[in-house]
Amino acid sequence: xxxxxxxxxxxxxxxxxxxxxxxxxxxxxxxxxxxxxxxxxxxxxxxxxxxxxxxxxxxxxxxxxxxxxxxxxxxxxxxxxxxxxxxxxxxxxxxxxxxxxxxxxxxxxxxxxxxxxxxxxxxxxxxxxxxxxxxxxxxxxxxxxxxxxxxxxxxxxxxxxxxxxxxxxxxxxxxxxxxxxxxxxxxxxxxxxxxxxxxxxxxxxxxxxxxxxxxxxxxxxxxxxxxxxxxxxxxxxxxxxxxxxxxxxxxxxxxxxxxxxxxxxxxxxxxxxxxxxxxxxxxxxxxxxxxxxxxxxxxxxxxxxxxxxxxxxxxxxxxxxxxxxxxxxxxxxxxxxxxxxxxxxxxxxxxxxxxxxxxxxxxxxxxx
Amino acid sequence: xxxxxxxxxxxxxxxxxxxxxxxxxxxxxxxxxxxxxxxxxxxxxxxxxxxxxxxxxxxxxxxxxxxxxxxxxxxxxxxxxxxxxxxxxxxxxxxxxxxxxxxxxxxxxxxxxxxxxxxxxxxxxxxxxxxxxxxxxxxxxxxxxxxxxxxxxxxxxxxxxxxxxxxxxxxxxxxxxxxxxxxxxxxxxxxxxxxxxxxxxxxxxxxxxxxxxxxxxxxxxxxxxxxxxxxxxxxxxxxxxxxxxxxxxxxxxxxxxxxxxxxxxxxxxxxxxxxxxxxxxxxxxxxxxxxxxxxxxxxxxxxxxxxxxxxxxxxxxxxxxxxxxxxxxxxxxxxxxxxxxxxxxxxxxxxxxxxxxxxxxxxxxxxx
Numbered sequence: 001x002x003x004x005x006x007x008x009x010x011x012x013x014x015x016x017x018x019x020x021x022x023x024x025x026x027x028x029x030x031x032x033x034x035x036x037x038x039x040x041x042x043x044x045x046x047x048x049x050x051x052x053x054x055x056x057x058x059x060x061x062x063x064x065x066x067x068x069x070x071x072x073x074x075x076x077x078x079x080x081x082x083x084x085x086x087x088x089x090x091x092x093x094x095x096x097x098x099x100x101x102x103x104x105x106x107x108x109x110x111x112x113x114x115x116x117x118x119x120x121x122x123x124x125x126x127x128x129x130x131x132x133x134x135x136x137x138x139x140x141x142x143x144x145x146x147x148x149x150x151x152x153x154x155x156x157x158x159x160x161x162x163x164x165x166x167x168x169x170x171x172x173x174x175x176x177x178x179x180x181x182x183x184x185x186x187x188x189x190x191x192x193x194x195x196x197x198x199x200x201x202x203x204x205x206x207x208x209x210x211x212x213x214x215x216x217x218x219x220x221x222x223x224x225x226x227x228x229x230x231x232x233x234x235x236x237x238x239x240x241x242x243x244x245x246x247x248x249x250x251x252x253x254x255x256x257x258x259x260x261x262x263x264x265x266x267x268x269x270x271x272x273x274x275x276x277x278x279x280x281x282x283x284x285x286x287x288x289x290x291x292x293x294x295x296x297x298x299x300x301x302x303x304x305x306x307x308x309x310x311x312x313x314x315x316x317x318x319x320x321x322x323x324x325x326x327x328x329x330x331x332x333x334x335x336x337x338x339x340x341x342x343x344x345x346x347x348x349x350x351x352x353x354x355x356x357x358x359x360x361x362x363x364x365x366x367x368x
Numbered sequence: 369x370x371x372x373x374x375x376x377x378x379x380x381x382x383x384x385x386x387x388x389x390x391x392x393x394x395x396x397x398x399x400x401x402x403x404x405x406x407x408x409x410x411x412x413x414x415x416x417x418x419x420x421x422x423x424x425x426x427x428x429x430x431x432x433x434x435x436x437x438x439x440x441x442x443x444x445x446x447x448x449x450x451x452x453x454x455x456x457x458x459x460x461x462x463x464x465x466x467x468x469x470x471x472x473x474x475x476x477x478x479x480x481x482x483x484x485x486x487x488x489x490x491x492x493x494x495x496x497x498x499x500x501x502x503x504x505x506x507x508x509x510x511x512x513x514x515x516x517x518x519x520x521x522x523x524x525x526x527x528x529x530x531x532x533x534x535x536x537x538x539x540x541x542x543x544x545x546x547x548x549x550x551x552x553x554x555x556x557x558x559x560x561x562x563x564x565x566x567x568x569x570x571x572x573x574x575x576x577x578x579x580x581x582x583x584x585x586x587x588x589x590x591x592x593x594x595x596x597x598x599x600x601x602x603x604x605x606x607x608x609x610x611x612x613x614x615x616x617x618x619x620x621x622x623x624x625x626x627x628x629x630x631x632x633x634x635x636x637x638x639x640x641x642x643x644x645x646x647x648x649x650x651x652x653x654x655x656x657x658x659x660x661x662x663x664x665x666x667x668x669x670x671x672x673x674x675x676x677x678x679x680x681x682x683x684x685x686x687x688x689x690x691x692x693x694x695x696x697x698x699x700x701x702x703x704x705x706x707x708x709x710x711x712x713x714x715x716x717x718x719x720x721x722x723x724x725x726x727x728x729x730x731x732x733x734x735x736x
Contacts, residue, residue, distance in 0.1 A: 075682065
């Protein structure tokens with residue numbers, strides 16, 4: 001087997017682990033920067049690697065619209081297309097069909113929708129999504145799911161979860177056997193604990209290389225999200241990675257690690273960077289604020305990244321206010337580096353069985 | 369003396385030289401990337417250094433509007449403000465007063481104008497411009513000149529050139545004696561050879577550390593520009609650097625080096641990069657063109673830069689078409705690297721007395 005997951009240590013429910021892929025190892029808990037359109041917005045691959053990121057995420061939905069799968073498949077997949085040697089996880093498109101597309105029509109076979117870019121009619125099914133992900137040649141492949149919007153209507157969520165389960169079965173069948181790639185199942189069930197647990201048990205019966213928790217970060221409160229994780233933590237298998245999709249703030253991550261999560265992805269550090277926001281160990285700051293014109297201190301000297309240590313808030317305020325590209329680059333670079341610094345310190349504190357203290361010391365400051 | 373210029377070799381009128389500044393040496397002929405607002409748009413300092421650039425240019429006019437001189441002066445100047453250890457040349461603002469500002473009113477003492485950003489009334493004079501450049505702490509300071517628009521009205525150009533000469537005198541007086549910085553005079557006179565030569569002779573009487581040719585790249589043809597350089601080349605002092613301001617295309621540079629020019633600056637490689645254009649040894653290409661969707665070759669494997677060698681035209685076409693920041697970064701990075709590769713090959717060919725052949729081999733291809 002060229003791929004594996006090893007659970008190295010537990011500290012309460014927090015877990016220290018290592019995912020081995022054909023293209024490199026990923027220390028968990030891990031944060032995956034989002035590279036939607038085959039680029040982590042604003043950063044070169046050299047800068048991404050400089051942040052100690054060990055894996056990135058790309059989006060099947062976006063890439064099948066632009067540039068289209070064939071231009072990526074032709075050169076051997078995403079790694080070659082975007083010149084990135086890091087492992088890549090591709091999502092299946094289910095979440096974006098829900099959040100971005102128009103005129104969505106779900107049938108048993110799959111989902112019809114109109115592209116959010118040009119309105120073009122597209123059809124995705126478990127088989128098509130897995131086939132696309134094979135062509136993208138990602139290292140971690142996600143099953144195609146139906147991701148419902150946040151809802152308190154249990155019947156609706158039940159129906160959707162059942163469909164996702166049948167699609168998970170078909171995704172696994174289409175994926176087949178491949179010792180070089182992971183296939184992750186996605187737990188659905190909204191904010192209903194019984195549906196979540198039931199769904200997870202059925203996914204375990206199918207058997208996947210990892211288990212993602214989907215259908216969160218769709219509008220529920222942090223408390224609801226944490227409750228869902230609490231209900232699942234005793235059912236998630238210890239010997240497989242646990243991935244919370246689309247999350248989150250530094251506070252969300254701390255709370256989720258506390259509840260047994262190993263993997264995260266989120267657009268927050270990149271998107272916030274492009275709007276002048278920086279995550280620091282003293283909390284989130286807005287570089288657009290006029291007070292930073294008089295602040296010659298660097299962004300965060302605790303983070304080991306050129307963008308964090310070499311430029312003053314005075315300078316960054318100037319770049320943000322003049323809409324310079326370098327503002328987006330430096331703040332995105334810093335934010336990803338901060339997230340990776342957070343993950344590194346989380347891993348260290350689990351390794352010395354000090355996660356609870358670390359959590360208590362930082363949760364309030366970082367959960368803003 | 370901590371600063372100097374050495375003429376190392378001549379090949380026809382082409383010159384190989386070395387400028388020594390307090391912050392580093394500059395091999396000439398040299399190209400200076402433009403960092404208008406204290407950032408070379410789209411690039412980090414690490415990337416600029418990676419292109420082998422040895423000096424950058426910043427704009428007095430823009431910086432005195434945003435962020436204002438005091439925020440830069442407070443930290444010790446531009447190098448510290450923007451975290452750049454390369455030597456910096458600052459222009460004096462004369463050109464931008466002509467090209468950007470509104471309600472310009474020129475009097476003997478200086479020029480009143482409205483900021484192009486917020487309409488604020490500003491006054492610049494030789495004394496104020498030099499004082500600002502001292503506060504910016506640049507390594508090469510330019511005299512404050514009146515830069516007229518392109519005109520065939522000789523009387524008007526004569527009047528303007530005379531004023532610029534009196535301002536050059538006042539600039540020199542304000543600059544005083546400083547063994548750590550260069551002060552360059554600027555030759556004006558439009559497309560009138562006799563005015564140009566007369567102006568240059570009078571500037572030589574004042575005596576500067578270098579001589580720039582201003583008032584070009586304002587709408588005249590390449591032929592007119594070359595004719596102006598032809599008329600000046602025998603009067604420019606051999607032991608001082610010759611700087612052609614605001615120029616130009618690779619073809620312009622080849623033709624100007626042929627006519628004795630040592631230094632160049634231009635926004636073309638940066639600005640073109642942001643619009644999807646790439647300069648290569650096979651000429652200029654537009655990555656937005658649909659044909660590049662099917663072209664998996666790299667941008668220019670002859671240029672020693674990650675942006676030139678590691679990404680396919682297929683990928684760059686995708687980035688340009690999706691307006692990704694990385695498109696601007698990679699194409700700007702490549703274009704500056706290409707310009708520096710051009711300068712490096714120009715210097716090499718002068719050093720082996722082969723510039724004429726090099727010019728003949730490349731001028732037509734690069735002059736597009």
